[in-house]
Amino acid sequence: xxxxxxxxxxxxxxxxxxxxxxxxxxxxxxxxxxxxxxxxxxxxxxxxxxxxxxxxxxxxxxxxxxxxxxxxxxxxxxxxxxxxxxxxxxxxxxxxxxxxxxxxxxxx
Amino acid sequence: xxxxxxxxxxxxxxxxxxxxxxxxxxxxxxxxxxxxxxxxxxxxxxxxxxxxxxxxxxxxxxxxxxxxxxxxxxxxxxxxxxxxxxxxxxxxxxxxxxxxxxxxxxxxxxxxxxx
Numbered sequence: 486x487x488x489x490x491x492x493x494x495x496x497x498x499x500x501x502x503x504x505x506x507x508x509x510x511x512x513x514x515x516x517x518x519x520x521x522x523x524x525x526x527x528x529x530x531x532x533x534x535x536x537x538x539x540x541x542x543x544x545x546x547x548x549x550x551x552x553x554x555x556x557x558x559x560x561x562x563x564x565x566x567x568x569x570x571x572x573x574x575x576x577x578x579x580x581x582x583x584x585x586x587x588x589x590x591x592x593x
Numbered sequence: 594x595x596x597x598x599x600x601x602x603x604x605x606x607x608x609x610x611x612x613x614x615x616x617x618x619x620x621x622x623x624x625x626x627x628x629x630x631x632x633x634x635x636x637x638x639x640x641x642x643x644x645x646x647x648x649x650x651x652x653x654x655x656x657x658x659x660x661x662x663x664x665x666x667x668x669x670x671x672x673x674x675x676x677x678x679x680x681x682x683x684x685x686x687x688x689x690x691x692x693x694x695x696x697x698x699x700x701x702x703x704x705x706x707x708x
Binding site (some may be wrong): 489491494528529530531534571576580581582583585586 | 638
């Protein structure tokens with residue numbers, strides 16, 4: 486079965502600390518993985534996707550097929566990074582399977 | 594702006610009533626998706642339209658749920674005989690196509706509360 490697991494509901498860090506939001510997936514085939522973010526009172530939006538191998542707002546994520554993981558990382562957290570983060574898997578034609586989400590709280 | 598628009602933003606209805614939720618996608622986007630997000634959970638896929646046709650409705654929980662997109666643009670999600678368990682945020686998303694990894698753009702959602 487296709488599944489996305491985000492083990493942490495809440496991750497609380499201080500400004501300037503490194504951040505790693507965990508995501509593990511279950512999928513038969515070649516997955517397409519995404520991170521979506523929802524800032525307070527804003528709509529869900531794409532942060533990054535694994536095929537682009539890009540860094541957005543200082544965040545990166547590497548697909549590890551051996552560990553079936555797609556963890557999101559940032560070396561130095563900023564207060565404006567505080568948001569809900571969702572890892573998602575594309576099950577074909579952009580039908581997204583989401584994890585339960587992790588709330589990142591960055592404290593001054 | 595020209596983002597995905599959902600109306601109403603909030604809907605309170607009584608158990609057993611019928612509701613319609615509307616989604617206006619980004620102009621030119623052929624793919625449209627409905628998701629449901631319950632409290633503390635990530636969005637859960639309901640249905641996918643490519644143009645006017647429902648290409649995948651495997652996420653609809655039961656036959657009380659139905660969605661249409663008659664002209665390939667605006668879509669309406671219809672829920673009959675609402676139940677308290679239907680209370681959730683209903684999200685709509687659209688993308689330029691349903692192939693590859695074209696970005697899906699989400700609306701702000703409709704918060705449905707069944708009392």
